[in-house]
Amino acid sequence: MNKTAIFLKGIIKENPVLVLVLGACPTLAVTTNVLAALYMGIAVLAVLVCSNLCISALKNLIGDNLKFVANILIITGFVSLVQMLMGAFLPKASDMLGIYFTLIAVNGVLLCEAGDFARNNKVVDSVLSALGTGIGFTCALFVIALVREIFGNGTFAGIEIPFLADYKISLLNATPGGFLVLGLVMALLSAINKKPVEEICFENQKEGEVNA
Amino acid sequence: MKNNVKSVVTLTALCVVVTGVLAVTNYFTAPKIEENKKAAANAAFVEVMPEGTGFEEVELPANAPATVTNLYRETSGQGYVAKLVTTSQYSSGDMGITVGIGTDGVIKGVAITSYNETKDFGDYPYSYVGADSALNDIDVFAGATYSSMAFKNAILDTFNMLIANGDVSEGQKSAETLMAELLPTVFPGSCNGSGLPQLVETEAAGFTKAYATGNDTGFVALSESDAGTVVSVMNAFGAVKCYDLEGNEVAGPVDEMKAAFKVLADENKDANLSNALKAYGDEAAEMTALENVPAFGSVTGGFSVTTEENTYYIFNIKTFGYMNELMEMAVVLDSEGKVVNYRTVTDLILHGEYFTEHGLDDKEAYLSQFKGVDEGSYSDETAIVTGATFTSDAVNDSIHSAFDAFKAVKEAE
């Protein structure tokens, strides 16, 4: 694949949340607020880029049998790092994301990225892919948060929208709403892609990935 | 094998590096994180004490009232922050209040942390900022009367506790505040069911402050004499009494009061008469207006009727009911002070279910309970209907005012 294709695949064709169906956990949890979604997206992007970089750089030093462990070590390390930095310099973000950012450490998005792509490609490509996937992740989160916050809470990043605040559908902003909105957005995207989500997922599963 | 060893070595090296990087980052970020946490914890305190730098919890003194749950001292000696919890009769849950009081006895900030009543307080708490323990000029919030009274009392409790321990200085009560505290005792007719004077400010020559009562029961005025401030009260009949700010009766500007204010019983004579005749039951009866009755309940006028068998006294009453709405009624007493009839001019806001509590069928049955009762045999429970407190309190007040006025008439005879 050429560089542009590598970068773009993470955004639409293989959007981690909406197409590959990875990392549903943080998606649903932080999308009650647009700001939180953005924070999470950027934080995940940071971890993705760094971990892909490292894993790709070290790929020749770690044998196949220990690759999984090494991946987890690197990813978890970066998650802790970013978490500490967030706590010190962006305390509001840290509060909003809470425990869900830490759970990125065992999240499918990063592990899949690391496991297949970074492992098998050059450093530059891995970084590009990470960027693309991270941006795709952020976009997906942003779209879902937009729907959930504007229609579920009548606010945008905490600022009230005068008309909608009186007509909010609270359920969208609550726990069940997350599932609903994600499902709807996924259906929408698959309609745009003209490819039912089911197919893509099974394709991946046939390759024997760890689909977590 | 070699591959394995290489992997393991790399892995171990990786572990060491990761731990090292994290440890270094931790070294630099941990203090900042602590600072952030502290600022967040302090945020609640700084809201009510803006100049405060640090806060530490202190033990509650022995005389702490039940409403105070926690007390914090501002570490640079600027004052105290107290967390209060108070219930009001009308809300189902407690109200949480945080208040910051400086050592100079002035409220620095107030915040409501939890509140359950349907009507929002809005800006009411902020009216307390800058007030001292006298709480002069602090009004009660109409529409959330019980809650705001509970609020006020909670703040007062905190002040009293801190003043008693010598931590803050006491504030000065203004003459108006002291007057308002006096009125429930010396002029109950000017106050509503919660003991709050309902006054409308007006002008009167020779007096520093003048008020008319909201229910046509009379006037209240403040004036200065050599001995200090004098509170003068005049009722609807034009009877005047004067007090000092402690509640002792003193000589005062009686004539000036009579000159400055109208005798309301005369003003409203026609309306009162019509009401009295209807209450008495005989539209053609000859009624004599009562004058100069020194009764300070909720009476706005009175008449007497003499027949061969008996002399009847009819008192017109206006009192404050639900949401401070005026309720008008008339009570007819015979010469022994027994209630003969009770007539309401404004409809009683009492609903069917309230009566079944008293084993009554309807409003007529409720009102007929008062017949034949005199001051000795009357008990408050006859009137009070829980669930219609304001209204039934008003009814209770009217009965007491009638008995009061009767006593005053009899003493003058």
Place this chain on the structure above:
Amino acid sequence: MLKSLLVIMMSSVLVNNYVFSRYMGFDRMFDTSKKAKKVGSFGLLVTVVMVLAALVTWPLNAFVMEPLGLNFLQTVCFVFIIAGISFLAEIVIKKCFPALYTELGNVWPLILCNSAVLGVTLSNISAGYGFGESVFSSLGCGLGFLLAMWMFGGVKDRLEIAVPPKYFKGIPILLISAFIVSLAFYGFGGIIETIFA
């Protein structure tokens, strides 16, 4: 004492179900190929791992990390402890229940990558639970996970024969069903105060 522990456990199962109320571990639900029996054994395995994880991580945190100020290593350590426990669990199953092993396959990465497992160990610490409370909370989490998988397995069986709109096929309709199931769990709110009263 026991009552409060049971309350914590039941709260993790019903009101704060880790899958349908806290979104953790939901990724496992997307796998449309598991049959009912596997669901049961997988769920039990996860529960066992969770409880073991709590048994190891809580003392580690209380007696080693906190006193030595090693909190920054919390995530890394916990993840590796969970990895180790699930790996060991798989080895045990391979040796003792070979039939089960063939059914489940290479399952330890799946357990590790389940956000619920890491989630429960972390939230035990952040909620300030004591040792017993942590264990019961993990037990509740596992049981809740099992319950969720069972229930959702039944839903997925239904979905297999249903015919949703074209672009909803597969995952989206699964999510819509999850929405409805989550509503059911949402309705459990408030039950905890009275459940053992």
